[in-house]
Amino acid sequence: MVYTQEHTGKKSRKKGGCRGCLKFGLWCVLIVFLLSGIAAALVFRVPQRLGILPSATKRVFTQTPDRAGAKKVLAEARAAGLNTQGISLYVFPVGDGTKSIALATIDERKGFSFGQTAGLDPMAHVMTKLMAGPTVTEIGVERVGVHYIGENGAQFGSFTASADSIRAVAAGRMTKEQFISAVDGDVNIPAMLKYQLDALTKLQ
Amino acid sequence: MKRSILTFIGVALLALPLAACEKSDTDVVVDFMQSWMKDKGILDADGKPTLQAGIVATGFGTTGDDRVDAAVQAGTMLQSLHKADKLVDEAGDAMMGRPRDSDLALNKMNAAIDMRPDDWSYLNRRGVVHMENGNKKAAQADFAAAITTCNGSQACIDRVNKDREAVGWDVFGPSL
Known part of the structure; x- marks a missing residue:
């Protein structure tokens, strides 16, 4: 009797086994790809960008801004020497409403100028002045954010620091470099590029 | 690439x-x-x-901290807030103008509330406009809705009541 491959269960099982290995391998690769894709999507905030999940802004700033508090904070910053022309300030209660986050938009087109910054970098200067008065403590400001719109109307960057680090740099307990490390933010690189290129073009 | x-x-x-x-x-x-x-x-x-x-x-x-991320990413939200606040300011101007244009004020307030439906300060102000127009029922509905947005937070309710006094007496005249 001649045994062909069809009759030998061993051989065909072996062949099937290899196919199984290949399938298993492909599934593994697919799962790894899928998991990597999901991880990347979460890191890069794709669901929030697509509107599937609410963004951090929508999750955190759910309450009506404390406009009266913001008015007082801005008046106190002005009294402390900050040029408040071109600055709009909103104070958002967060959590149970006893803490808040102050967000300033600085618009250079509306007449804002840093003026004398007393050796501090521009963000530290603005943030320390915004935290200068007693109202920030009364309304529980725990963080300050600054959004800077340049002379060409582009939003150049957004920076934020905790109230503790702002107080520390104001009191000299933190160096300029340590403060920069404590600042979180986002830079609009295309806007910066355009500004730099325009400046270079003007020079030529 | x-x-x-x-x-x-x-x-x-x-x-x-x-x-x-x-x-x-x-x-x-x-x-x-x-x-x-x-x-x-x-x-x-x-x-x-x-x-x-x-x-x-x-x-x-992301920084991994929601509040930090929110503070950094708030630029667009702030721009939209500016627009809505501008509408509210225009409504105030229409109410303070001579002659008073309460229809225009109401339209502006409606547009602002469409943009930010949970903003109790807008609901308070529209309530005052309704009050000025003699529409007490609509005013009361807006004032009640303003309190509802607080979801029971006493700090928020206090702010709503304080703001209502301010808009009633300072912005549109002594209406409350």
């Missing part, structure tokens, strides 16, 4: 010191941004972009 290369060449330009003799405020901010980018490893010590610059250029990324 071409776009990423262009982005990287562009970011390299950022490392150039600003050549202008007199620095504008934007120049000062750009200098700060460069220091910050170096600190965060987006630019290396020589000012050359690192791989991280590509991620920053896309505008994506």
Whole structure:
């Protein structure tokens, strides 16, 4: 009797086994790809960008801004020497409403100028002045954010620091470099590029 | 790929010191941004972009802290808030004008509330406009809705009541 491959269960099982290995391998690769894709999507905030999940802004700033508090904070910053022309300030209660986050938009087109910054970098200067008065403590400001719109109307960057680090740099307990490390933010690189290129073009 | 290369060449330009003799405020901010980018490893010590610059250029990324992320990403929300607040200011102007144009004020308030339906300060102000128009039922509905947005938070309810007194007496005249 001649045994062909069809009759030998061993051989065909072996062949099937290899196919199984290949399938298993492909599934593994697919799962790894899928998991990597999901991880990347979460890191890069794709669901929030697509509107599937609410963004951090929508999750955190759910309450009506404390406009009266913001008015007082801005008046106190002005009294402390900050040029408040071109600055709009909103104070958002967060959590149970006893803490808040102050967000300033600085618009250079509306007449804002840093003026004398007393050796501090521009963000530290603005943030320390915004935290200068007693109202920030009364309304529980725990963080300050600054959004800077340049002379060409582009939003150049957004920076934020905790109230503790702002107080520390104001009191000299933190160096300029340590403060920069404590600042979180986002830079609009295309806007910066355009500004730099325009400046270079003007020079030529 | 071409776009990423262009982005990287562009970011390299950022490392150039600003050549202008007199620095504008934007120049000062750009200098700060460069220091910050170096600190965060987006630019290396020589000012050359690192791989991280590509991620920053896309505008994506997270710090892992919701409140920090929210503060950083709030730019668009703030712009929309400005627009809605402007409508409310215009409504106030219409109410304070001679002659008073309460229909225009109401239209402006409706548009602002469409943009920010949970903003109790807008509901308070529209309530006052209704009050001025003699529409007490609508006014009461808006005042009640303003309290509802607080979801029971006493700190919020206190602010709503304080604000209502302020808009009633200061903005549109003694109406409450």
